[in-house]
Amino acid sequence: MEIHSFSPISIQSYSKTKEEKPVSIPIGINTDIVSFTGIHASKLTKMTEFMTKPLIEKYTIPALNINNMESAEAVIEAAFKTQSPLIVQVSAGARDYAKGGEKTFVAMFKTLRSELSKKYGGAADSVRLHLDHGEDFKVCKDCVDAGFDSVMIDASKHSFEENVAITKQAVDYAHKRGVFVEAELGRLAGVEDKIRVQSKDAAFTDPLEAAEFVRLTGCDSLAVSVGTSHGAVKYADDEKPRIDTRRLRKIKREIEKILPENQGKKPSDQTWRQFPIVLHGASSAPKELFKELNEFLVVPRKLTSKIMTQLITGKGNGEKIAEELLPYLQMAKSKGVPERIYSSVTGLVAKLNVDTDLRAKVTANIKKTMAENPTNIDPRKYNKAGRSGQSEIAAHKMEVLNSAGKSTGIKTKLDIQG
Ligand code: G3H
Ligand code: 13P
Ligand code: ZN
Numbered sequence: 001m002e003i004h005s006f007s008p009i010s011i012q013s014y015s016k017t018k019e020e021k022p023v024s025i026p027i028g029i030n031t032d033i034v035s036f037t038g039i040h041a042s043k044l045t046k047m048t049e050f051m052t053k054p055l056i057e058k059y060t061i062p063a064l065n066i067n068n069m070e071s072a073e074a075v076i077e078a079a080f081k082t083q084s085p086l087i088v089q090v091s092a093g094a095r096d097y098a099k100g101g102e103k104t105f106v107a108m109f110k111t112l113r114s115e116l117s118k119k120y121g122g123a124a125d126s127v128r129l130h131l132d133h134g135e136d137f138k139v140c141k142d143c144v145d146a147g148f149d150s151v152m153i154d155a156s157k158h159s160f161e162e163n164v165a166i167t168k169q170a171v172d173y174a175h176k177r178g179v180f181v182e183a184e185l186g187r188l189a190g191v192e193d194k195i196r197v198q199s200k201d202a203a204f205t206d207p208l209e210a211a212e213f214v215r216l217t218g219c220d221s222l223a224v225s226v227g228t229s230h231g232a233v234k235y236a237d238d239e240k241p242r243i244d245t246r247r248l249r250k251i252k253r254e255i256e257k258i259l260p261e262n263q264g265k266k267p268s269d270q271t272w273r274q275f276p277i278v279l280h281g282a283s284s285a286p287k288e289l290f291k292e293l294n295e296f297l298v299v300p301r302k303l304t305s306k307i308m309t310q311l312i313t314g315k316g317n318g319e320k321i322a323e324e325l326l327p328y329l330q331m332a333k334s335k336g337v338p339e340r341i342y343s344s345v346t347g348l349v350a351k352l353n354v355d356t357d358l359r360a361k362v363t364a365n366i367k368k369t370m371a372e373n374p375t376n377i378d379p380r381k382y383n384k385a386g387r388s389g390q391s392e393i394a395a396h397k398m399e400v401l402n403s404a405g406k407s408t409g410i411k412t413k414l415d416i417q418g
Helices: 036-057 069-082 092-097 101-120 137-146 160-176 197-203 207-217 245-258 287-295 301-313 318-332 339-345 356-372 379-400
Strands: 010-012 024-026 061-065 086-090 127-134 150-153 180-185 221-224 277-279 349-354
Touching: 036 061, 036 160, 036 180, 036 349, 061 127, 061 379, 069 086, 069 101, 069 127, 069 356, 069 379, 086 101, 092 101, 092 127, 101 127, 101 137, 127 137, 137 150, 137 160, 150 160, 160 180, 160 207, 180 207, 207 221, 207 245, 221 245, 245 277, 245 339, 287 356, 301 318, 339 349, 349 356, 356 379
Parallel strands: 061 086, 061 349, 086 127, 127 150, 150 180, 180 221, 221 277, 277 349
Antiparallel strands: 010 024
16 A cells, blocks of 8 residues: 555544544554455545645546546546546436436446546556535435445534534444534525625635534535526626635634644644535536537527417517527526636645536537437437547546646555455
C-alpha cells in the first residue's frame, strides 16, 4: 500500500453513542487491516482523504450524474483519460430508472472502473461511486449495503431537528460499514421555485447552524446553499450569477472550529483538519449548448401540421398554437453558473455537482444525429454520439476544475475490488 504525504491528522466519529467508541485512525500511517472494524474504518479514512485532498491541493472533484451504461462509460473514461479524480453519482431517479436499482449501478461501475483503469493505466480508486440526494434512511441503507463508497442523505426539506435525526441515523449506519456520508443544510432555491431574488438569501445555509448540524450528526461532508440551484435556469433574467463565497468560507471555518481534531489549534496549523463542502446545482448551462438543443427541436407532427395549416389557409387558432409551441421554444432558455467563477470556490468546495450540462449535451447530440440520419434505426449510432458528448463535457469539467492530472497521487488498494 502506498502512503501519501497527508498531514498526520486523525479522523474520528464525533457523534459518539454510548455503545460505540469513536474510531480514530491517523492519516498518513499504514492502516493495514487488523480487524473487521479496522477494514471499515480504513475504508472511511481513505474516502475522507479523497475528499480532503482537493482542499489542500487546490482543485475540485467533479461529481457527475449517470443514468445508464453510456453515461457511466462517458464520465469514467474521461476521468482515466485526463487522470482526474471523479465521483460518479446516481440519483433516486436513476435508481428507479434502472430495473435492478442501485445494484445495477454497482455492477456497472465496478466493471467499467476496472476495465477502463486497465485500459488507460489510471489509479482505479480515484473514481468513486456515490448516492446523490438520498431522500430517506432506507435509500441510503440500500446503497450502503449494495457497495457504494459514499451516500448523500438529503433531509434538507425537513426542519433542522428532523434533518439532524434523519441524517444521524444514516451516518450511524453508514459509518459502521465504512461508508462516507454527505448531508445537506439550507435550500437550493432556483428561479423555478418562484422564490424572489431578494428572498433567495433566506434559504442560504447559516454558518453557525451548519457547524451545529455537523456536530450533532457527525456527517462527513455538507452540501450547502450559497446561490446555486438545480436545473438549467438558476438565475432570473436581471440577476447576476453569483456564489456567496464569503458565506462559503464562513461555513467551512465554523464547521472546522468544532471538529474535535482542531481543538486547541489554529487554522494555520499544519495539522488543522479541513472539512469538505459540496456545491450542488453547479452546471454552467451554456447558451450555445441550449441553442444547439433548440436547433434540432423536435416539434410533434400534430403541432407542425397545425402551424402549416394556419400559415397556408389562415385557419385555426393562432393564439392556441403559439401557446402549445411555447414550451418547445423555452428549451433554449438557460442561465447557469459561469465556469469562470468555478475557480472562486477552489480550496473551499471539495466536490461540485453537475448533471444538467451532461443531460443537455447527450440530448443535443442524439437529436442532431437523428436529424442528420433520418433513416437510421440503429440505436448505437445516436447513443454513441450522446456518449461522446457526455465524455467531452466530463473531460472539460475536469480541466476547468483543475482536477485533471490529480488522480495519480491516490494509489491505495481498491476498497471495492473492481
Ligand atoms: O440534483 C439532482 C440531479 O440533477 C438528479 O436529477 O432526480 O432527475 O435524476 P434526477
Ligand atoms: P445541475 O442541475 O446544476 O447540474 O446540478 C446537479 C446536482 O446538483 C446533482 O445533485
Ligand atoms: Zn443536487
